[in-house]
Amino acid sequence: MAGVLAKSPKLREGKQLKMEERPLATRSDTKITLFDRTFDYGQLPELMGFHLRRASIVDFSTFSEEIGDRAITPLRYSALEVIGANPGLRQTQLAAILGLSKPAATLAIDFWEARDCLARRRIPEDGRARGIHLTPEGQRTLGELRRQVALHDQALTASLSEPELRALHSALRKIIESGGGAM
Template sequence: MQNRDSVSDGEQAVTGLAGKVEGAAPSLTPVHAASSGSTKAAQPDVDVLTGTLGYALKRAQVRSYEMFFSVVGADAISPGRMTALSLIGMEPGVTQSALAERLAISRAAMVKVIDALESRGFIERRAAEGDRRSYALNLTPEGHQELNVLTHQIRAYEERLAANLSSDERAQLIALLEKVGL
């Protein structure tokens, strides 16, 4: 039984975006009690995260991944690899570098994604015509079959993910996320 693919293997997770908020930063210095002279353990100021876009995106991403794997199964490929598989299916012969650009990940991270998809028999890479330094990516018959199964599961996942949104709210959320470049 194969384990689901991890985020660290070539996917760019939404992390660290909550980072710095102008004029505020979590305080990790010890708090000294004035009256007793005792020192209390430092507690981070988590309120700095409340209402920040980065924190909201990270929480949404975590919940989204939980929903994804609850629908497609724990042994499924990760959402990022599923996206790569889908893009390769939509554009047979796409190069690794073009795919990395579309996914907004580094070329090194792209190699890990491609290696994982290739090891599962979903894609094949061949030297690109006219440029032997580049690889053209194509789905194998197994890749087409996996993508077909995933496509049906993703529809169920999307319905579940947007269950609390009206169709207008869903469209607005997508537009706003595209506006901030995600």
């Protein structure tokens, strides 16, 4: 996992820089102190994309660790979740829902099938397609995963109040919806 931020920021305030032109940046995130020296992030702290990426990395980088199984990534969990919610889903449908290529969907299914969590079943109406179903072991695993993931997500946002949570959710939805065409 990598990129675009320091491992342990230890942010410290620095001298103010044209703050009137930087509505979003606050004194404490324009600078970073490492090696006993202070460095400047330039205009990065003014960019919402920069913070979105960093918040997403916080989520991602703690996910597998908190789940307690390095192999279970957000993508693999998402696949199991969607299959559980849509029994008999076809692989092309899973790929479309998660925005994956066909081979990527195949691999995600292979992963869970190897753990006896789901099974591919022939579909009478179309011999080419397979319906994907949770096994009893998959039901159990998904149930436990859902709990752990929900806890992980609550921990991620533990520092936010209910109104802050709603505001964050609303803002993210607007960004996602406005970018729908480009995705």
